[in-house]
Amino acid sequence: MSQPESALAEAQGGGRAPESLAALAERHGLRRAIARPSMPAYLRQLWDRRHFILTYATSRNVSKYSESMLGQLWQVLTPLLNAAVYWLMFGVILGQSKSIENYPAFLITGVMVFTFTQRTVISGAKSISSNLSLIRALHFPRASLPLAYTMQELQQLGYSMAVLVLLVLVTGEPITWLWLLIPVTLLMQLVFNIGMAMFMARLGAFMRDLNQLMPFITRTWLYASGVFYAIDDKTRELPELLRWVLEFNPAAAYIEFMRDLLIYQRFPERWAWVTCLFWAVFALIVGFWYFWRAEERYGRG
Amino acid sequence: MAELTEELSQVAPQHSETQNSETQTPETRNPKVGTPTVIVDDLHIVYKVYGAASESEKGNAANALMRILRRQGRPQMKEVHAVKGVSFVAHHGDAIGIIGRNGSGKSTLLRAIAGLLPPHKGAVYTNGQPSLLGVNAALMKELTGERNIILGCYAMGMSPAEVREKYDEIVDFSGIGDFVQFPMSTYSSGMGARLRFAISSAKTHDVLLIDEALATGDREFKKKSQQRIKQMRDSAGTVFLVAHNLDVIEETCNRVIWLHKGKIRMEGDPQEVLEAYNKA
Numbered sequence: 001m002s003q004p005e006s007a008l009a010e011a012q013g014g015g016r017a018p019e020s021l022a023a024l025a026e027r028h029g030l031r032r033a034i035a036r037p038s039m040p041a042y043l044r045q046l047w048d049r050r051h052f053i054l055t056y057a058t059s060r061n062v063s064k065y066s067e068s069m070l071g072q073l074w075q076v077l078t079p080l081l082n083a084a085v086y087w088l089m090f091g092v093i094l095g096q097s098k099s100i101e102n103y104p105a106f107l108i109t110g111v112m113v114f115t116f117t118q119r120t121v122i123s124g125a126k127s128i129s130s131n132l133s134l135i136r137a138l139h140f141p142r143a144s145l146p147l148a149y150t151m152q153e154l155q156q157l158g159y160s161m162a163v164l165v166l167l168v169l170v171t172g173e174p175i176t177w178l179w180l181l182i183p184v185t186l187l188m189q190l191v192f193n194i195g196m197a198m199f200m201a202r203l204g205a206f207m208r209d210l211n212q213l214m215p216f217i218t219r220t221w222l223y224a225s226g227v228f229y230a231i232d233d234k235t236r237e238l239p240e241l242l243r244w245v246l247e248f249n250p251a252a253a254y255i256e257f258m259r260d261l262l263i264y265q266r267f268p269e270r271w272a273w274v275t276c277l278f279w280a281v282f283a284l285i286v287g288f289w290y291f292w293r294a295e296e297r298y299g300r301g
Numbered sequence: 302m303a304e305l306t307e308e309l310s311q312v313a314p315q316h317s318e319t320q321n322s323e324t325q326t327p328e329t330r331n332p333k334v335g336t337p338t339v340i341v342d343d344l345h346i347v348y349k350v351y352g353a354a355s356e357s358e359k360g361n362a363a364n365a366l367m368r369i370l371r372r373q374g375r376p377q378m379k380e381v382h383a384v385k386g387v388s389f390v391a392h393h394g395d396a397i398g399i400i401g402r403n404g405s406g407k408s409t410l411l412r413a414i415a416g417l418l419p420p421h422k423g424a425v426y427t428n429g430q431p432s433l434l435g436v437n438a439a440l441m442k443e444l445t446g447e448r449n450i451i452l453g454c455y456a457m458g459m460s461p462a463e464v465r466e467k468y469d470e471i472v473d474f475s476g477i478g479d480f481v482q483f484p485m486s487t488y489s490s491g492m493g494a495r496l497r498f499a500i501s502s503a504k505t506h507d508v509l510l511i512d513e514a515l516a517t518g519d520r521e522f523k524k525k526s527q528q529r530i531k532q533m534r535d536s537a538g539t540v541f542l543v544a545h546n547l548d549v550i551e552e553t554c555n556r557v558i559w560l561h562k563g564k565i566r567m568e569g570d571p572q573e574v575l576e577a578y579n580k581a
Contacts, residue, residue: 021342021388028340030337030338030340030428031426032424032425049455051455052452056452059441059444060441066484133438135417136438138432139417139458140456296419
């Protein structure tokens with residue numbers, strides 16, 4: 001009798017002292033298929049998947065515009081059109097521009113910086129729920145998906161930053177040494193976005209109605225973040241606490257930081273640094289931990 | 302469950318004779334053959350289905366509101382008990398066919414073995430990582446075959462060096478030739494299936510799970526893919542194959558599990574099980 005059947009018969013209790021399947025598994029060193037890796041192991045797996053994350057992000061960007069005639073040009077056109085729409089609304093029609101110096105640059109900086117976070121949050125919320133078939137077919141650390149979506153937005157940001165810098169120069173702002181800090185603030189924002197994308201990914205994976213709500217949430221956030229107006233200007237009459245909350249808002253902090261560098265030509269205050277750094281670290285740790293805790297449950301529903 | 306044990310005890314003795322003659326070749330070649338690779342122990346899988354509401358409850362805003370007010374969960378969510386207490390042991394060098402009607406739990410069972418669906422009760426024990434031949438989920442039809450090969454390889458966890466090494470082999474094996482420069486949306490269904498199989502079988506798997514992949518493709522490709530499965534068995538891998546096409550199972554597998562409504566109806570030598578299956 002060949003070995004397979006003897007093992008099976010044994011396991012099924014075919015006459016002799018029955019060995020349970022669990023014991024048989026243990027004797028041959030087999031493990032349960034589903035288990036969440038420890039955090040260090042998880043980070044290592046994620047690092048091993050870096051090529052997948054980047055390729056997936058690029059592929060999504062390429063395929064996104066493959067149907068349109070202008071193709072990759074949309075990566076530049078989309079942020080430009082966005083800025084144009086807001087300038088028309090708030091600059092021309094609502095006349096916001098009178099109280100703010102160089103309003104076009106002010107507005108475009110706000111729009112570009114906010115869009116980066118907004119798009120990452122929205123796509124992060126979908127990153128698990130719209131990839132269920134992938135999750136159910138292949139093994140990989142699930143955090144690859146929100147990370148890939150963040151990287152995709154980062155690639156888009158490259159184009160919008162080029163547009164932003166160009167427009168700011170056109171409106172007459174000079175290039176200063178402070179511009180060297182642009183990558184620093186973008187890095188802080190990127191880290192914040194990664195954390196947010198992870199957090200939203202888990203929320204979106206288990207709360208199916210979240211995607212319907214996202215437009216409202218992000219729009220409220222947009223209006224509260226001082227993209228179109230100067231927060232300290234407009235909030236003089238508000239209670240102290242509310243003003244503090246509005247200024248502590250991460251999106252507002254990153255926008256202000258970028259405006260300091262690009263438009264006001266001043267080194268950001270210590271308060272701005274603390275806020276931006278705090279949000280980056282806080283979001284990354286909380287978002288990552290929160291996402292990892294449900295690692296083995298994604299794709300189950 | 303009594304049904305299962307009874308059947309097993311009947312099948313086992315005859316089964317071993319036929320199996321001996323069949324597995325002899327790999328057995329003499331590889332000492333690992335015969336030790337278990339996958340153990341499925343009284344596995345139950347229950348999953349939730351959304352949007353499976355009955356006619357009367359369908360998409361009506363007033364109904365939805367009433368449900369929330371009455372604090373009844375979502376009725377669109379139904380629980381499906383897809384696998385009900387399946388147990389078996391698979392070994393190095395086995396190629397196990399899984400047959401059964403639509404909805405008998407075959408694909409669910411494969412996903413559970415791959416560790417992609419958590420068991421409701423019971424357990425699946427494996428060494429290494431069983432992989433589902435399911436790279437298609439990572440591919441994007443708007444992209445060229447070339448980009449998809451790279452993407453698919455990374456999705457399976459290969460390194461850039463491995464991708465470079467395997468690239469030509471994948472193109473050769475798929476036989477799509479110059480089409481590799483075109484978007485996958487322009488491929489015929491056979492070409493797409495060939496490319497997908499070529500990509501997913503490029504990686505060496507200890508345990509490979511194949512779900513209906515060989516049904517498409519022409520005669521020649523079918524031969525090629527069967528050969529590849531044989532190679533995997535010979536290198537002491539274990540292959541699980543789900544197919545409705547019974548001759549594929551008969552030609553490639555040395556064991557067949559017949560699932561019926563989430564339970565094992567019969568298990569053993571391909572000819573016997575297939576004969577019984579055809580009669581049923």
